[in-house]
Amino acid sequence: MSLQVVVNFRVIDESADWIVVDKPAPLIVHPANRKPEPTLLGGLEQLLAFEIQNGACLGIVTRLDRETSGVVLVAKHTAAARELGGIFERREAHKEYLAIVTGWPELDAWECAAPITRAGELGPSAIWVRQVVSPLGRDCRTRFQVERRFERGAGKFTLIRCFPVTGRMHQIRVHLACCGFPIVGDKLYSGDGSEYLEWMADGWTPALQERLILPRHALHAACLEIPWGGQVVRWEAAMGRDLMEFSTGSEISLTPDVVIWSRHD
Numbered sequence: 001m002s003l004q005v006v007v008n009f010r011v012i013d014e015s016a017d018w019i020v021v022d023k024p025a026p027l028i029v030h031p032a033n034r035k036p037e038p039t040l041l042g043g044l045e046q047l048l049a050f051e052i053q054n055g056a057c058l059g060i061v062t063r064l065d066r067e068t069s070g071v072v073l074v075a076k077h078t079a080a081a082r083e084l085g086g087i088f089e090r091r092e093a094h095k096e097y098l099a100i101v102t103g104w105p106e107l108d109a110w111e112c113a114a115p116i117t118r119a120g121e122l123g124p125s126a127i128w129v130r131q132v133v134s135p136l137g138r139d140c141r142t143r144f145q146v147e148r149r150f151e152r153g154a155g156k157f158t159l160i161r162c163f164p165v166t167g168r169m170h171q172i173r174v175h176l177a178c179c180g181f182p183i184v185g186d187k188l189y190s191g192d193g194s195e196y197l198e199w200m201a202d203g204w205t206p207a208l209q210e211r212l213i214l215p216r217h218a219l220h221a222a223c224l225e226i227p228w229g230g231q232v233v234r235w236e237a238a239m240g241r242d243l244m245e246f247s248t249g250s251e252i253s254l255t256p257d258v259v260i261w262s263r264h265d
Contacts, residue, residue: 009043012235017080018061018073019044020224022237025069025216029060044074051076061085062095062224065170067185070097070221071237087226088167094225097162097172098239100218100247101181102190104149104156112175113141116168127193131170133178141165142175152249155213157184159247161222172219184246185214218243 010022021040023029029040044058052058059081061073075081087093115137119125122134143163150157158181162172170189176182177189187196190212199208204215220243225234238244 009040010237011047012071012237013233016076017228018075018084019048020235021072021074023064023069023072023221024240025067025242028066029063029072040072048076057081061088062221064221065217065219067216068219068221069237069240069243071224071235072221073224073226073235084226087228091165092227094223095164095221096223097164098147098220098222098243099160099162099172099176100184100243101158101160101176102155102184103181104158105144105146105160105179105181108146109144110179111141111143112179113139114175114178116140116171116174127188127196129169130188130193130196131168131174133174138168139166140168140171140175142172144176144179148247150247150249152246157247173217184218185212186217186219187212214242214246216242218246 008024009027012020012022014020021044023040027040028037031039031041041058041060045052048056048058056076057078059075059078061075061081061084062071064070064072073084075084114133115135116131117134117137118128119130119132120128122132122136142165145161145163147159147161150159160176160181162176164171173183173186173189177186182190187193187199187208195208195212198205209215220239221237222239223234223236225232227233239247
């Protein structure tokens with residue numbers, strides 16, 4: 001007899017067409033080509049087993065990286081997935097992220113429009129997935145608004161609200177690093193990517209903690225707003241305890257790797 005374990009997530013809202021959840025880190029959204037592990041999709045399939053048996057077909061509309069927490073929108077059937085996909089293609093959706101970055105920006109608000117592309121598209125790269133700023137890249141635009149500057153120990157940090165206008169892979173992380181304010185804990189973009197390679201080889205080490213501070217990047221999908229059914233619907237999710245405690249100077253409490261899913265009405 002095998003025991004099926006699903007990582008924790010919280011249901012924010014639900015209809016016949018979609019379900020919206022608050023995904024914690026380090027929960028992965030889709031199964032990866034690695035050792036078997038719990039996924040958000042697997043948890044939703046277990047939660048919505050009855051609906052799936054009666055024709056539902058789940059489709060992730062807004063994907064988040066493993067280490068990014070926050071709002072995820074999932075279509076329950078093909079027609080909803082098609083309609084929701086059109087909303088995002090037409091850029092009618094409004095998304096807001098919260099990021100904790102290293103340093104204090106001089107401006108309270110600014111925009112970055114640097115085009116980005118995969119490093120592997122430009123030449124040999126040890127990390128194919130890593131994105132880089134390049135004039136050969138695709139159009140990419142993000143607006144930033146400072147929420148709060150704070151100090152922790154000898155370091156200066158800023159909580160920033162991010163508004164991605166386009167939806168490129170890793171664009172918020174790349175744009176903040178490009179502006180000189182990398183996200184705390186970002187293994188791919190805090191430097192040249194060597195931290196990521198080190199983490200893949202040796203796991204989380206004291207040396208990495210000294211350089212990156214947090215074991216996951218401090219990025220959270222805080223809000224998603226879309227037009228639906230003749231009105232605007234908006235979903236929000238508060239930052240997790242680890243990011244909240246870091247930004248307030250309290251002791252950091254890490255999210256467990258594996259826990260049972262929970263549904264909150």
